[in-house]
Amino acid sequence: MKNTHILCHYSEIALKGRNRSFFEKKLIENIKKSLDKDSFSTVKLFGGIISFELTPAAKEKKIKESLSKVFGISGFSFAVKTNQDIKDIKKISLEAIKEKKGKTFKIHCSRSDKSFSLTSNKVNNIVGKYICDNTDKIVKLKKPSITCFIEIVKKEAYIYVKKEKGLGGLPVSCAGKVISLISGGIDSPVSSYLIMKRGASCIFVSFHSYPYTDEQSLKKIHNLVRMLTPYQNKSTLYMVPFANIQQEIATNTPSSLRIILYRRMMVRIAQEIAKQEHAQAIISGDSLSQVASQTLENISAIEQAADIPIFRPLIGMNKDEIISIAQRIKTFDISILPHQDCCTRFVPANPATKANLKDVLQAENNLNIKKLIKEALIGYEKIYF
Ligand code: ATP
Ligand code: MG
Numbered sequence: 001m002k003n004t005h006i007l008c009h010y011s012e013i014a015l016k017g018r019n020r021s022f023f024e025k026k027l028i029e030n031i032k033k034s035l036d037k038d039s040f041s042t043v044k045l046f047g048g049i050i051s052f053e054l055t056p057a058a059k060e061k062k063i064k065e066s067l068s069k070v071f072g073i074s075g076f077s078f079a080v081k082t083n084q085d086i087k088d089i090k091k092i093s094l095e096a097i098k099e100k101k102g103k104t105f106k107i108h109c110s111r112s113d114k115s116f117s118l119t120s121n122k123v124n125n126i127v128g129k130y131i132c133d134n135t136d137k138i139v140k141l142k143k144p145s146i147t148c149f150i151e152i153v154k155k156e157a158y159i160y161v162k163k164e165k166g167l168g169g170l171p172v173s174c175a176g177k178v179i180s181l182i183s184g185g186i187d188s189p190v191s192s193y194l195i196m197k198r199g200a201s202c203i204f205v206s207f208h209s210y211p212y213t214d215e216q217s218l219k220k221i222h223n224l225v226r227m228l229t230p231y232q233n234k235s236t237l238y239m240v241p242f243a244n245i246q247q248e249i250a251t252n253t254p255s256s257l258r259i260i261l262y263r264r265m266m267v268r269i270a271q272e273i274a275k276q277e278h279a280q281a282i283i284s285g286d287s288l289s290q291v292a293s294q295t296l297e298n299i300s301a302i303e304q305a306a307d308i309p310i311f312r313p314l315i316g317m318n319k320d321e322i323i324s325i326a327q328r329i330k331t332f333d334i335s336i337l338p339h340q341d342c343c344t345r346f347v348p349a350n351p352a353t354k355a356n357l358k359d360v361l362q363a364e365n366n367l368n369i370k371k372l373i374k375e376a377l378i379g380y381e382k383i384y385f
Contacts, residue, residue, distance in 0.1 A: 001095045003078035006040070006063060007151065007158055008050045011074035012170060024050075026171040027072040033233045034066040046153040047112050051081075064164060069230040071197050072174075073166030077149065079158040084116055089123070089157050090130040093148050096161045097131055102145025105137050111152040123150060167197065172232045175199035177279040178311070179270045182206045182237075184220045184339035187285030187314055189331035190322050192228055194313035195283050201232045203277050205270050207242035213340035223334050225385055235385040238273055242266075245372050246346055253363040255348035259293045260355045261363060264305035268369070269376050271306055281309045287322065288315050297354040304357060 013023040039058040044051045082088040109123040151158040180192040180202040192202045206221045229235045249261045286294045326332035
């Protein structure tokens with residue numbers, strides 16, 4: 001039996017009060033962008049369900065792949081649409097169940113259209129009996145091999161036997177834009193993913209010391225952004241030259257403060273890009289105490305350089321927890337490839353683990369910060385994915 005529709009369910013959006021329609025619109029917009037234009041036609045919204053009519057060109061495997069990367073969808077199903085005639089509902093349910101392997105089944109009807117004359121329980125009983133009469137399958141309400149879902153919505157009914165899990169979260173861009181600091185490591189792609197999950201779209205910014213670091217390391221950043229892009233449809237990556245800034249810092253300031261001064265410069269430049277892009281926050285992949293630059297003291301010293309919020313979605317996560325997300329979203333295999341991060345240039349032997357803000361500010365007196373920011377903003381390359 002050929003599926004006629006794809007039904008997308010959402011969960012958290014349903015909790016939204018008067019703003020609900022804003023989130024629904026965003027979700028529909030994002031789903032449309034993720035699908036091939038020629039794969040669907042009519043789009044309808046019922047309470048908690050969005051239905052897309054499939055065209056003959058629709059490829060289920062491709063649609064499944066796309067929808068599994070759309071935040072805001074709690075689950076989705078390929079379904080057959082019919083009218084509200086119980087005879088047709090019985091017939092299609094029978095066909096759908098026959099196509100599935102397994103001896104036990106149950107019918108699960110939800111009726112959001114209360115004008116439909118039969119209650120959900122009544123539909124379950126009528127259709128269940130019809131299946132028993134016409135197959136050798138038996139009803140089992142707890143953990144059956146097959147569940148046949150019947151959604152009774154406005155003047156229509158949808159029938160399906162398989163539910164795919166969605167990512168949940170909120171539709172990307174409903175929360176606005178952020179600047180995500182992305183390096184070639186394991187952490188920053190995961191922190192970008194987590195903030196997208198909560199509805200922010202990411203503009204990526206990466207600092208590099210090319211040609212003092214290799215070209216492969218630049219490519220690696222591109223590949224990480226490419227991997228993250230399906231979650232937000234398209235991406236912009238700023239590749240910002242950092243070698244000159246590092247040189248100035250290494251020549252003019254105490255070596256123990258180097259990493260903190262690098263980070264403060266990164267934050268300042270990211271903030272300027274945020275202004276240009278109308279982004280409202282900076283995202284960083286720090287996890288508390290993971291490395292020297294991520295102690296509470298050093299995080300505060302870095303934070304002080306920014307006027308907009310810096311969010312750190314990984315702050316309370318252990319490395320193994322971060323790795324398991326990286327593996328799931330398939331950034332891990334790219335992240336572990338050899339990489340020359342700009343911060344590996346001029347690495348101090350003894351980086352300060354508890355930087356004192358007074359010392360940091362004093363060290364910065366030896367730098368022409370405005371000039372360095374200006375140069376970086378002239379020198380960046382902007383790449384679209
Ligand atoms: P990651 O695995 O993300 O590289 P890390 O564990 O190596 O993180 P750090 O090198 O201390 O940690 O970096 C902390 C955060 O600072 C990164 O997650 C990233 O958000 C930002 N960052 C570090 N280096 C760069 C860079 N070259 N370009 C952009 N952001 C960077
Ligand atoms: Mg790093």
